[in-house]
Amino acid sequence: MNCVKDINTLRKTEPIFTKEAALSVILEQITDGFFVVDSQWVILFANEPAALIAKKPLREVIGKNLWSVVPQYVDSEIYDHYEHAMTSGKPTSFITYLDEFKVWLETRLFPTSQGLTSYFRDITAQKKAESKQTEMFNQLKLTTQELERSNRDLAEFAAVASHDLKEPLKSISFWLDIAGQTSSTDEVRSKCFMRAIQNAKHCVNLIDGMLEYSRVGREQLHFQSISFDKIIASVKSDLANSIAEAGVTMIYSCSPIICVDEIQFVRLFQNLISNAIKFRSPARDLKIEIEIQEVEEKIEFIVKDNGIGIPESDLSTIFQLFSRSENAKSVPGSGIGLATVKKLVELHGGTISAESRVGDGSLFNFSIPKRREGNSFSLL
Amino acid sequence: MNSKHHILICDDSEDVRSLYKLALEQEHFVVETAQSRSEAQSLVEDWEPDLILVDFRMTGISFNAFVKFLKTNPKTQASKVIALSSFSKTDPTVLNRDPSVQFFQKPASLSELLSIVQNSL
Numbered sequence: 001m002n003c004v005k006d007i008n009t010l011r012k013t014e015p016i017f018t019k020e021a022a023l024s025v026i027l028e029q030i031t032d033g034f035f036v037v038d039s040q041w042v043i044l045f046a047n048e049p050a051a052l053i054a055k056k057p058l059r060e061v062i063g064k065n066l067w068s069v070v071p072q073y074v075d076s077e078i079y080d081h082y083e084h085a086m087t088s089g090k091p092t093s094f095i096t097y098l099d100e101f102k103v104w105l106e107t108r109l110f111p112t113s114q115g116l117t118s119y120f121r122d123i124t125a126q127k128k129a130e131s132k133q134t135e136m137f138n139q140l141k142l143t144t145q146e147l148e149r150s151n152r153d154l155a156e157f158a159a160v161a162s163h164d165l166k167e168p169l170k171s172i173s174f175w176l177d178i179a180g181q182t183s184s185t186d187e188v189r190s191k192c193f194m195r196a197i198q199n200a201k202h203c204v205n206l207i208d209g210m211l212e213y214s215r216v217g218r219e220q221l222h223f224q225s226i227s228f229d230k231i232i233a234s235v236k237s238d239l240a241n242s243i244a245e246a247g248v249t250m251i252y253s254c255s256p257i258i259c260v261d262e263i264q265f266v267r268l269f270q271n272l273i274s275n276a277i278k279f280r281s282p283a284r285d286l287k288i289e290i291e292i293q294e295v296e297e298k299i300e301f302i303v304k305d306n307g308i309g310i311p312e313s314d315l316s317t318i319f320q321l322f323s324r325s326e327n328a329k330s331v332p333g334s335g336i337g338l339a340t341v342k343k344l345v346e347l348h349g350g351t352i353s354a355e356s357r358v359g360d361g362s363l364f365n366f367s368i369p370k371r372r373e374g375n376s377f378s379l380l
Numbered sequence: 381m382n383s384k385h386h387i388l389i390c391d392d393s394e395d396v397r398s399l400y401k402l403a404l405e406q407e408h409f410v411v412e413t414a415q416s417r418s419e420a421q422s423l424v425e426d427w428e429p430d431l432i433l434v435d436f437r438m439t440g441i442s443f444n445a446f447v448k449f450l451k452t453n454p455k456t457q458a459s460k461v462i463a464l465s466s467f468s469k470t471d472p473t474v475l476n477r478d479p480s481v482q483f484f485q486k487p488a489s490l491s492e493l494l495s496i497v498q499n500s501l
Contacts (some may be wrong), residue, residue, distance in 0.1 A: 167466060170488040171395050177490045178403055188402065195395065313439065 011096070020084075032122075033105075038115035039086070041066040047223060050120075053101075070098070085109040086116050095123065103371060157321060161210055164322045164335075168199040168206070175199070202332070209336030213321065216343045222259040223371055229255040232268040235273055247279045252290035258299060258349060259371035268344040269303075271337045276305040276330055298350075302368040310356040316356055329356060341366075384501055388429035389413045390420040391464070392438050396486070400433065400434060403490050404497065417441040428455045432499055436465040436483070447481055460500045 027271035033053060035046035042062055051058040054069040078096055082105040085092045093108045095315075104127040107120040141361050178184060180227040232252065236243060242251075250273075259266075274287060280286040284306060291302040310318055322335040327379035338354075343351045343366075387409050389400045397413040404411045412427060414420035417440055420432070432450065436443055443463065450456040461481045482500060487493040 049439075163466060167486075168395075170486065171399060173488055174399055174403070174493075178406065181406065181490070183406060187408070191402070195398065199395065205450075300395065 004220070020358040029054055029379045030128065034054065035061075035066075035120070036117050036216055037066050038114065041086075041115075043069065044115070050118075052226050053098075056127065069173055081107070083119070083199050085111050090204045106349065137257075157210075160322050161206075164257060165203060165206055168202045171199045172196045172203075174380065196247065198338075202334075205332070206336075209334040209340075210273070213336050213340050213343065215319060216264070216267070217347055220263075221347060223259050223261055225257050226257050226262050226265075227255050227257050228252065231258075231260075231265050231269060231292075235260075238266070238270055239274055239277070242274065242277050246280055246286050247298055248273075248277060250290070251287070252292065254292055255298070256292055256294075260368070264344050264347060268341055271341045271344075275337045275341075276362075278333060279307045279325075279328055279362075281308050281361075294370065297370050298369050299368040300365065302363060302365050304363045306361040309356055309358040312356075315356060319352065325380045384410065385430045386412070386428065387497065388420060388427075388459075389421065390415075390417060390432065390438075391435040392416065393435070394430075395459075396435070398463060400493065403493055405454055409497070417446040420446070421453075424453060424455050426455075429459050431451045431460045431462065431497065432456065433462050433464055433497075435488045436463040451480070462496060 033047065033048060033050035034244045035050040036044045040042055043064055043066055044355070046058060046061050048058055051061045054061055073079055074316075077094075089111045091108070091110050093106065095104060095106050097104050101231065103122050103124045105120045107118060109118040110119070162296060168261055175192040175196040179196070180191045184192070231257075232250070236250075259287075276288050277286060287306050289304045290320045291300075293300050307325055310325045311327060315324070315325045318325060319338050321339040323339070324333060324335040342352050345366045345368065348368040350366055352364060352366035354362060354364050356362040387404055389397055389404075389411060390398070390413070391397050392415055394415070397415065401411045403414055409457060412429070414423050417434070419432070421441070434443075436444065441449075447461060450459060450461055456497060463481050463483050463487045465483060466486050484496050487496060
């Protein structure tokens with residue numbers, strides 16, 4: 001068996017591949033862009049993907065000056081990178097966004113003694129993935145912050161609620177303790193029972209207020225366009241007795257269509273109006289003025305009353321849970337109303353502040369972002 | 381117990397004032413009440429309490445300024461001062477205090493109140 005073959009014969013019969021030709025085939029087949037320029041920026045070689053950037057056929061690119069082929073990049077950051085690589089002789093890489101193609105390119109430049117070789121690839125998919133990852137990370141960060149805030153609120157709520165509930169309970173126990181003394185007269189016992197009942201009622205009010213406060217935010221908000229008239233009509237209907245009893249004059253500047261959660265917004269105004277009624281001045285009839293205006297992308301509400309007012313020292317804490325103004329202590333209350341108002345405003349993405357002068361009245365100013373569900377805000 | 385002891389209760393809660401006053405009067409103490417520290421200051425201009433029970437957390441005159449007043453005022457220089465707080469004794473705001481003033485959590489029963497009062501007189 002003849003196993004020996006003359007390789008010289010083979011060499012003669014097989015096609016001849018030069019190193020340059022093989023490299024050229026490879027470079028033309030790769031999907032990434034590749035081109036070579038000489039020291040005068042004349043394109044010596046380019047593959048099809050590289051020619052795509054110039055939006056020209058490959059044959060019209062070869063032999064041309066690079067910057068005459070892509071003049072749109074002459075005054076760009078891209079030009080600076082190429083120029084720097086060419087003059088410094090140092091390899092460099094950069095990432096750039098080509099607005100006209102809506103793609104991200106990663107370019108590597110390799111200077112040689114004759115010129116410069118450029119290799120670039122489309123990293124748009126990678127960039128999108130990174131952007132999505134960043135977005136998810138930011139979302140996760142926001143959720144974590146929200147959870148931390150929620151935990152802090154809960155801890156604060158538990159601490160304040162337990163303290164404020166404990167006080168009237170301690171009083172009840174104490175009053176009944178005195179009533180139970182053998183030395184106590186019937187008159188003393190009667191007084192003690194009355195006081196114990198008052199404190200028990202206060203406890204019930206506190207628990208009701210706490211339940212209302214904790215309910216706010218648990219329900220899904222349903223934003224819908226509604227006229228302010230309708231909100232006020234609901235508030236007036238719910239507070240009809242106390243409004244009639246106090247003889248309230250309520251004025252509002254306009255009735256725009258606003259995009260809010262109807263139930264929660266009625267609750268917000270109920271709290272503000274009942275607060276004004278509760279802390280009205282005995283010296284004059286209660287007047288509540290509501291101003292509504294559009295400020296840039298927000299709707300601003302100003303609710304002003306001529307009640308007893310809030311001391312300046314209490315203004316910074318007035319929206320805190322169970323906070324009660326010094327001059328309001330003679331009026332029964334739980335200190336939950338304004339905290340609920342603040343929570344409702346925040347649920348609508350807004351902020352609230354208060355101004356006041358003892359004896360003159362109070363002004364609550366809050367604004368919420370203008371939502372665009374159809375015609376969400378229009379001054380009629 | 382000396383039934384002639386005079387006690388001043390200074391607290392912004394009407395319920396607390398009435399409660400302590402009734403409880404202590406049942407024990408034959410002579411009791412006056414004030415709803416603010418400034419009212420208490422006016423009251424001691426012509427009245428010498430043996431013991432002053434004062435709510436630690438009140439607006440108006442600061443607690444330290446009130447104690448300073450009591451310690452420099454001839455009518456109250458010798459008075460015992462007890463600060464009552466709704467918060468526990470470990471509350472950091474309560475710990476940083478004047479050493480001449482005794483601190484207690486607000487009593488929850490008659491026996492607790494009497495024990496605080498009797499031990500200080």
